[in-house]
Structures are given as C-alpha cells and as structure tokens.
Amino acid sequence: MANEFEVTITSREIVKPSSPSIHLQEPYLLSCFDQLVPSTYIPLIIFHSLANANFDIYQVLDHAKSCLADTLAVFYPISGRIQQNSIVHRFDAGVPFLVARVTSTLSRFLESHQHNGSNLNKLLPCRPFSQEPSSPEGIPLMTFQMNIFACGGIALGCGLCHKIGDSATGLAFARTWAAFFSGSRRRISRPDFISASSLFPPRSPMPPQYVAVIEKMWFRDYNFTTRRFFFSPESIASLRHLARGGTDAASTLLPTSVEAVSGFLWKCFISASRAVSSTTRPSMLGLEVNLRKRTSSRTLERAFGNLFWPATAVVMPEQGTLPLEELVKLISDAVAGFDEEYVKSLQGEEGFQNIARSLDALQEMLEMEPDVLEIGSVCNLGLDQMDFGAGDPGMVTIGDVRSKFSNFVILAEARLGKGIEAWMIIEEKRMGFMEQDREFLKYAVPITSLKMSKL
Structure with missing residues (x-):
C-alpha cells in the first residue's frame, strides 16, 4: 500500500506579484511577535474532487497562477524574504509553485490514509511543522504544490512560514486567492500592514534568550504521530455539561465548545503522560489566543502577521487528578485574562517589558520539564469557505507530522459547523x-479514513 501511490513533480516555477511596482514598496516591518516565532511551515492541503465540474486542468493551473500573482500583489510581504529577523524586503523574490501528478484517483488516495498517513506529506511542498534552518538569502515565506490525480481531482498543498503570519493571516490569504479565482472580488481581503508593528514594535535586535524560550516550547525531542478525531455536536454538548459540574443548575462557568473540548483533551493528555512517564511532572497547557478578537475596537481586525499569544494553565503533580470542570475553569480563567486591558498592556515599549516578564516566567516553568500540550483553534476563520471556482473544498487537512515538534492540537470546525475535528500531533507513546x-474514545471518534471527514 505504501508504494502504491507515486507523486511526481512535473514543473517548478516562481510566481511573483502581478504588479511590477510592488518591488518599490518600503520594507515591511516585523512585529515583536513575528520576531519571537520560529521559522516553521504551517501546512494545509485543500482537496477538490472536480467531479461535477467541466474543467480543463491546464486552464485551471494557468488561472490559479494568474490569480496567485494578483493575490501576492495584495499580500506583498508574503512574496518577499526576511532579513535579520527584522524586516521583509525583496518583494519580487516570489513564491515557489510546483505541479505534481499522482498515480491514483483522489478517492483511493484518501482511503489510503488509514494505512499510511505519511502519503499526505507527498502532497506538500514543505516539511510540516519542522524547524527550518536560517539562510543568508532567506527562505520562501509561502510555497505551493498543485497535485493532479488520475481522476482529474486536485489537492493544493500549501505551506505558510509561521514567522510572517499565523493561521488567521494564512486563511485570509487563501480566501483572497479563492476570491480572485472565482471572480468574487467583493470577498477580497485587504490586510492592514501597519497596526501589528506599530502597536507591538520589533526589538533591534530581539534578545536571543526569548527566541530560545519559544523554540524550547515548540520543539521537543520526541517521536510524534498525527491523528484526527471527531467530536460530534452531542459529544460537545455533553462535555460542556460536564465542564459545568454536570448539573443543569445555574453556573458561573459557561465554557465555549473550544474550551470544553480543550479541557477534555488536556485531561486525557495528563492521564496519558502519567501512564507512560516514570515520574510525575507538571502539566502545562498553552491555548493560543487570537489577539485580534480581544479588543472592542476594530484596530487589529485586519492586521497582518502573528497576533496570538498563549494563555497558559498549569497542573502541579501534588494537585492529583483534577476533574474536567476544574481543568476547564483553569482554561476559562486564563483566556478571560486576555481582555482589552491586557492587550493594551502588551503594546509599545512598556508592553514589551510585560511580554519579557511572561517569557521569563515561561522559561522558569520549562526548566521544571513539564509535559506541554499546545492547542490552537481555526474555528470560525472560514476554513471551509475557500471556493476556487469548484465550490467549497471537499476536505481540508494538514500533513503527517513526525518531526521534533510540540504536542500540539489544531481544532477545526467540521463541515457546516456540525462538530469539531481535532488534528492531534502527539508523542507516540x-x-x-x-x-x-x-x-477518550467515549467522546472522540477516530477518523481512520479521510473520506469520513469533509470540512
């Protein structure tokens, strides 16, 4: 089964912004959050069956590249290269665009996932969530691979360099590209390139010890495996009920679906860690919070770049086994602290001192060698609304991560909002x-075939 599918690169080119004046733009300034993020590619694979559409694949390819060039003219920093962890320049450097042929139909390829998940990585133009080495010329900030199946279906593999932006940035780019592709220009997103570096100015240089803290949290020396699980609306409702103490009585704790699922995953992760470890260590959860949504003003709504920060919660060994409601309360309290006042406290020169203090505290925690679980959510970011002229995507997923990354979970809405998928990158044991x-299995349904999951 592993050798049944071959993916052969048939062409490679560099796509540049359609506007020739882009190279005249002033260098783009990174924010301090961008400076702290390691260089690693966020992977995404978007599948389209094209079964009910009369498409000429070569016309699709030409149109895709033309619309990509138009999108790069809007999101011009993505076409550049980072210099000295400070600025982005050389906007005419462009992004790699590969075309590949797959010796399989799309349906058989997806079915193979239950036998060999690493087949997915063949559809990607990058190593998913691997720490990329720095180079004098800089790495591409985005890269693409259009995979053409024997049936005519396609899978677009994408990799966004995390240092230039987060999931919200990448999905805004993808939706804009899809808008150009389908001719729906009213859906084109015009990013704000000023607010992030203005409110959260970069350091010159960023102290290396703070970069090292984030790298230590993100990259762990384990063997990881990638699995997918589905939480139905009924399971989520049950978990939210349990997170309130299992009572219908009025409660001050009103966890969101993401908080309830996150608390449950953390609870099961703590149990797993204690079962496989010879010693009991602290357990730390880092829940990525999108700062764009934490202010009443719309200042950061369209801001480009990395605008997230982890809300952290810790369980010490002496606390024993905590029930779900207590873990969810720790999460809810941590997230609630990310209010408008807190976001303002991170801004400007004084703001960086507060960021530095939180990094110092994180370093102290990491010195205790805790079991770390990080959770990010792409719910409500329009993951299932990327119409490249063939309707909404039949399915969206990431690759098979086996590199030295963190224990990490991505929560995504299932199609039409019916439930939540958990894409889990967890140490093998x-x-x-x-x-x-x-x-765990009472609420989380394993997705053994990608056909079972259609975003």
Whole structure:
C-alpha cells in the first residue's frame, strides 16, 4: 500500500506579484511577535474532487497562477524574504509553485490514509511543522504544490512560514486567492500592514534568550504521530455539561465548545503522560489566543502577521487528578485574562517589558520539564469557505507530522459547523495510550479514513 501511490513533480516555477511596482514598496516591518516565532511551515492541503465540474486542468493551473500573482500583489510581504529577523524586503523574490501528478484517483488516495498517513506529506511542498534552518538569502515565506490525480481531482498543498503570519493571516490569504479565482472580488481581503508593528514594535535586535524560550516550547525531542478525531455536536454538548459540574443548575462557568473540548483533551493528555512517564511532572497547557478578537475596537481586525499569544494553565503533580470542570475553569480563567486591558498592556515599549516578564516566567516553568500540550483553534476563520471556482473544498487537512515538534492540537470546525475535528500531533507513546483510553474514545471518534471527514 505504501508504494502504491507515486507523486511526481512535473514543473517548478516562481510566481511573483502581478504588479511590477510592488518591488518599490518600503520594507515591511516585523512585529515583536513575528520576531519571537520560529521559522516553521504551517501546512494545509485543500482537496477538490472536480467531479461535477467541466474543467480543463491546464486552464485551471494557468488561472490559479494568474490569480496567485494578483493575490501576492495584495499580500506583498508574503512574496518577499526576511532579513535579520527584522524586516521583509525583496518583494519580487516570489513564491515557489510546483505541479505534481499522482498515480491514483483522489478517492483511493484518501482511503489510503488509514494505512499510511505519511502519503499526505507527498502532497506538500514543505516539511510540516519542522524547524527550518536560517539562510543568508532567506527562505520562501509561502510555497505551493498543485497535485493532479488520475481522476482529474486536485489537492493544493500549501505551506505558510509561521514567522510572517499565523493561521488567521494564512486563511485570509487563501480566501483572497479563492476570491480572485472565482471572480468574487467583493470577498477580497485587504490586510492592514501597519497596526501589528506599530502597536507591538520589533526589538533591534530581539534578545536571543526569548527566541530560545519559544523554540524550547515548540520543539521537543520526541517521536510524534498525527491523528484526527471527531467530536460530534452531542459529544460537545455533553462535555460542556460536564465542564459545568454536570448539573443543569445555574453556573458561573459557561465554557465555549473550544474550551470544553480543550479541557477534555488536556485531561486525557495528563492521564496519558502519567501512564507512560516514570515520574510525575507538571502539566502545562498553552491555548493560543487570537489577539485580534480581544479588543472592542476594530484596530487589529485586519492586521497582518502573528497576533496570538498563549494563555497558559498549569497542573502541579501534588494537585492529583483534577476533574474536567476544574481543568476547564483553569482554561476559562486564563483566556478571560486576555481582555482589552491586557492587550493594551502588551503594546509599545512598556508592553514589551510585560511580554519579557511572561517569557521569563515561561522559561522558569520549562526548566521544571513539564509535559506541554499546545492547542490552537481555526474555528470560525472560514476554513471551509475557500471556493476556487469548484465550490467549497471537499476536505481540508494538514500533513503527517513526525518531526521534533510540540504536542500540539489544531481544532477545526467540521463541515457546516456540525462538530469539531481535532488534528492531534502527539508523542507516540502518549497517543498510543489515548487511542486505547475508553474515556477518550467515549467522546472522540477516530477518523481512520479521510473520506469520513469533509470540512
């Protein structure tokens, strides 16, 4: 089964912004959050069956590249290269665009996922969530691979360099490209390139010890595996009920679906960590919070770049086994602290001192060698609204991460908002325990074939 599918690169080119004046733009200034983020590619694979459409694949390719050039003219920093962890310049450097042929139909390829998940990585133009080495000329800030299946279906593999932007930035780019592609110009997103570096100015240079803290949290020396699980609306409702203490009585704790699922995943992760570890260590959860949504003003609504910060919660060994409602309360309290006043406290020169203090505290925590689980959510970011002229995507996913990354979970809405998918990158032994954990499997349904999951 592993050798059944071959993916052969048939062409490579560099796509540049359609506007020749882009190279005259002033260098784009990174924010301090951008400076702290390691160079790693966020992967995404967008599948379209094209089964009910009369498409000429070569016309699709030409149109895709033309619309990509138009999109790069709007999101011009993505076409550049980063210099000295400070600025983005050389906007005419462009982004790699690969075309590949797959010796399989799309349906058979997706079915193969239950046998060999690493087949997905063949559809990507980058190593998913791997720490990329720095180079004098800089790495491409985005890269693409258009995969053409024997049936005519396509899978667009994308990699966004995390240092230039977060998931919200990448999805805004993808939606704008899709808008150009389908001719829906009213859906084109015009990013704000000023607010992030203005409110959260870069350091010159960024102290290396702070970069090292984030790298230590993100990259762990484990063997990881990638799994997908589905939480139905009924399971989510049950978890929210349990997170309130399992009572219908009035409660001050009103967890969101993401908070309830996150608390449940953390609870199961703690159990798995204690089962496979010879010693009991602190458990730390880092829940990525999108700062754009934490202010009453619309200042950061369209801001380009990395605008997230982890809300952290910790369980110490002496606290024993905490029930779900207490774990969810820790999460809810941590997220609630990210209010408008807190976001303002991170701004400007004084703001960076507050960021530095939080990084110092994180470093102290990491010195205790805790079991770390990080969770990010792309719910409500329009993941299923990327219409490239063939309707909404049949399915969206990431690759198969096996590199030295963190224990990390991405929560995504299932199609039409019916439930939540958890894309889990977990250390192999812990994942093995969770896959046999009856409590975990009571709410989380394993997705063994990608056909079972259609965003």
